[in-house]
Amino acid sequence: MQPIIEIRGLEKTYASGFQALKGVDLDIRRGEILALLGPNGAGKTTLISIVCGIVRPTSGSVTVDGHDILRDWRAARSLIGLVPQELTTEAFESVWATVSFSRGLFGKPPDPAVIERILKDLSLWDKKDTKVMALSGGMKRRVLIAKALSHEPRILFLDEPTAGVDVELRRGMWEMIGRLRDSGVTIILTTHYIEEAEEMADSIGVISGGRIILVEEKAALMEKLGKRLLTLQLQNPLDAIPAELAGYPLTLSEGGRELVYQFDTQQERTGIAGLLRKLGDHGITYTNLRTNESSLEEIFVSLVRERA
Amino acid sequence: MNLHAIKAIYKFELARTWRTLFQSIAGPVISTSLYFIVFGAAIGSRFAAVEGVSYGAFLVPGLVMMSVLTESVSNASFGIYMPRYSGTIYELLSAPVSAFETVIGYVGAAATKSVILGTLILLTARLFVDFSIAHPVWMVAFLMLTSVTFSLLGFILGIWADGWEKLQIVPMLIVTPLAFLGGSFYSISMLSPFWQKVTLFNPVVYLVSGFRWSFYGAADVPVALSLGMVALMMAVCLAVVWWIFRTGYKLKN
Known part of the structure; x- marks a missing residue:
């Protein structure tokens, strides 16, 4: 039509x-x-x-x-x-x-x-x-x-x-x-x-x-817009993501000093609690954590960059 | 032709007149009546008759014309400036309405109001002074032509003005002086030859002269010239309005 x-x-x-x-x-x-x-x-x-x-x-x-x-x-x-x-x-x-x-x-x-x-x-x-x-x-x-x-x-x-x-x-x-x-x-x-x-x-x-x-x-x-990031600042830098955490969508940044977890706010369970427990179990300590509550405008900006 | 739009604009604008009845009709009628009382009845009786007409009666056409001129300009300019100022002009610009239809609606309403006002002033004047109308058809024609022409001028002013001050400046500094010096209160034959010549550059002279002729059969300038001047002024205003809508001047980006 x-x-x-x-x-x-x-x-x-x-x-x-x-x-x-x-x-x-x-x-x-x-x-x-x-x-x-x-x-x-x-x-x-x-x-x-x-x-x-x-x-x-x-x-x-x-x-x-x-x-x-x-x-x-x-x-x-x-x-x-x-x-x-x-x-x-x-x-x-x-x-x-x-x-x-x-x-x-x-x-x-x-x-x-x-x-x-x-x-x-x-x-x-x-x-x-x-x-x-x-x-x-x-x-x-x-x-x-x-x-x-x-x-x-x-x-x-x-x-x-x-x-x-x-x-x-x-x-x-x-x-x-x-x-x-x-x-x-x-x-x-x-x-x-x-x-x-x-x-x-x-x-x-x-x-x-x-x-x-x-x-x-x-x-x-x-x-695409529903994704959010959780960033953990690690006390001790990591070279690679431990095998025990392979099930999580994790990436390392800032030369291993930051661990970034991507989660979906659309889901009922974000998996954050489970992740933090596991980190504790494996002795990975962090000094700070922040979630990236990016505004819609920031998402637009990233979309613009992505397409440019 | 979007007749419903013309009707809607016309009705809407006239409704504003009824809503502000005191300011838009009663005000001018009362202030013009004061002129009749002071110059016509009180002082006028001591003045000599002008061209065989008592001074009070001589004043009537000029004062009606003066009110019609100034009210046409101010009413039409306000009518189109207000939506520009408040932003409601977006609706007019997005509507399936042509420039021609817009002008008929706004100018038609402003001119209608002026004709009503002029008629009311004439009726009120009859209470104070005695006068007759020699050519009633021409009287109505002059009244209507002047109302339409100066409403067009007001429409242009309302689109040109960027603020309330500008909206007041033209009526205050141009229209009112021209109206006062346009022979409303005197016959230009009373002036010295030099000032008679200067006065002929004032377009209002032709309007007042023609209008007064329709009352008493005597005029400062030939009637045909008066009619020609009104037609010329109207043509100039129409051309400017046409240009405004063609270029979108101050209306569209």
Whole structure:
């Protein structure tokens, strides 16, 4: 089946000379949830902004359901809903007015029943006559989602939808995104949170330095990202890993002064306790130990290096 | 043509007017009424009639024009500057809405408000001074053309401005002085020949003159010239708006 979004050789250089995108190729499959992960400044928002028509591409092409975003912009944009990263809302309008406005802007005739359903789905119905400025941050975020959904788009872009949203609300948002996906909407979200991608995405794309580093099915990538390291500083350097410890995925570094154990946080048992017991049994003493809780951004950096 | 979008923008902008009824309508009506009381009823009775019209009545078209000019600029500039300032412009830029439709929505709403305001000021003026309208159709035409032209100017200003200060500077330093010196309070025939020539560089003169002609049949400059100047100003504004959307000036990176 033809991808719903096809991006080819997309480049963007801003007037300041900053090159935000350096030739992005990306296919997004119909009906999937794609999580776009990447450090700050990687080009996530620029990529989304180009597809949605807010930023002009320097070169390359984007088609949305077969419609070129520049030549056939009206058809392309009609299919897309965008939830921006910043909480940019009108202040003085009511929730109802601002969501109805969005529907009209995207060329749909007024339909109070649709707006009512969207507001109820997002638990905003009892706030429909409240001015947007009087709402909490989490509610404003939901107003932005309601605005993006008001014209019943086939594709939804969520730029860091759960930034600054409390845990409970984040759960609710994930559920809502799941329901949207079940109704056939293709969803592209950017995030910093690995658990968010883990919870929802079908595919994960990693973007860094203006390039797509990889796009993979979630299961394959999680295995890669799920690895953690335990580093033990040894009192006495070792020449080789003792035969008794051969069953563990161990490596020596720093000239034998450090013993590195790779484990999988996805597993229920990490094996750390067993390893430390065995070390004690064999008289291998250590002065310090640390686990490498590398942040997602560090993992990105290592991925970038790996591919470079 | 995305008619639903035009309607949505237009309704949304007019809703802002109703929400801020006091500031946007009642305010200008009251302040213009004060001019009528002071210059028309109180002092005006001591002034000689201008071109056969009592000074109070002579003031009416000029004062209406002055309010319409300044309110068109400030309302239209605020209408488009506000979403730029708050960031909600992202929605307009990502919507299937053309530049033309955007302008019709925003400028149409601002001009509508100005026409309503002008009409209310005329009705209020009738309470203080006696006046007649010789060419009502032309009066309405001048009112509407001026409202649209200066709303376009306001729209451009709202896109050009980078801050609240810039947004105030043009109305304060350019539009208001031009409106005051544009013959709202006097006939330019009262000026010395030198200043008469200088005044002709002020585009507001042509608007006020044409508008006053539609009331009393007397004008400082030929009516055709007045109409021509309004058309020219509108054409210039439209060209600038077209250029803004073509280049994405201050709207798109």
